[in-house]
Amino acid sequence: MTEHRRFSDSRLVVASHNLGKVREIGELLAQFSIDVVSAGDLDLPEPEETGLTFEANAELKALAAATTANLPALADDSGLSVVALNGDPGIYSARWGGPGKDFNLAMKRAHEKLSSLDSTDRSAEFVCVLTLAWPDGHVETFRGTVQGDIVWPPKGDRGFGYDPIFQAKGMQRTFAEIDPAEKHAMSHRADAFNQLVDACFG
Numbered sequence: 001m002t003e004h005r006r007f008s009d010s011r012l013v014v015a016s017h018n019l020g021k022v023r024e025i026g027e028l029l030a031q032f033s034i035d036v037v038s039a040g041d042l043d044l045p046e047p048e049e050t051g052l053t054f055e056a057n058a059e060l061k062a063l064a065a066a067t068t069a070n071l072p073a074l075a076d077d078s079g080l081s082v083v084a085l086n087g088d089p090g091i092y093s094a095r096w097g098g099p100g101k102d103f104n105l106a107m108k109r110a111h112e113k114l115s116s117l118d119s120t121d122r123s124a125e126f127v128c129v130l131t132l133a134w135p136d137g138h139v140e141t142f143r144g145t146v147q148g149d150i151v152w153p154p155k156g157d158r159g160f161g162y163d164p165i166f167q168a169k170g171m172q173r174t175f176a177e178i179d180p181a182e183k184h185a186m187s188h189r190a191d192a193f194n195q196l197v198d199a200c201f202g
């Protein structure tokens with residue numbers, strides 16, 4: 001059995017400048033008595049995501065924040081992986097929104113690429129990799145997923161990113177239409193978070 005390092009500090013940096021992710025991770029961490037601060041609160045620089053996997057990017061973001069802030073840091077690298085698009089946008093999910101991070105544009109791009117194919121396969125998964133890093137360089141990394149389908153047109157105004165076009169398998173509503181608590185019960189982020197809690201907060 002793998003030995004995991006336990007989290008025993010009272011303060012944690014959420015190593016993200018994405019307000020949607022910071023909010024969701026804050027909600028997931030609310031059950032613990034931890035003082036949660038974000039990379040934005042501490043004015044930490046946003047490292048370039050040079051990794052070629054979700055894991056590599058989550059680890060580089062968590063380590064950069066942990067060593068700069070001298071505090072344990074939790075980073076999330078996540079994205080939408082569409083089967084008929086060979087896994088795209090994948091680790092480039094944020095970049096499909098362009099410099100303005102326009103997710104209406106990113107969703108339209110995914111829809112147009114899918115519509116141009118012969119395939120009618122609309123299946124996709126959201127992936128979330130969470131890395132908890134300590135200032136001494138130790139990392140704990142967990143991958144969570146949720147399976148679903150891409151729908152069009154976009155529906156709902158909750159959540160963030162690609163939520164309006166993602167419908168989890170067995171559901172009739174998109175991630176942007178459901179209650180945040182419902183998303184937390186089944187999302188890729190919740191899946192990775194539950195593994196992290198079992199390993200490091202249990």
Ligand code: IMP
Nearest residue numbers: 076077078079080093094160161162163
């Ligand atoms: P990154 O991890 O900073 O590279 O960005 C991940 C991108 O994936 C986000 O900007 C969103 O566009 C997308 N994404 C990740 N998680 C979710 C989610 O829960 N809902 C919708 N989109 C998401």
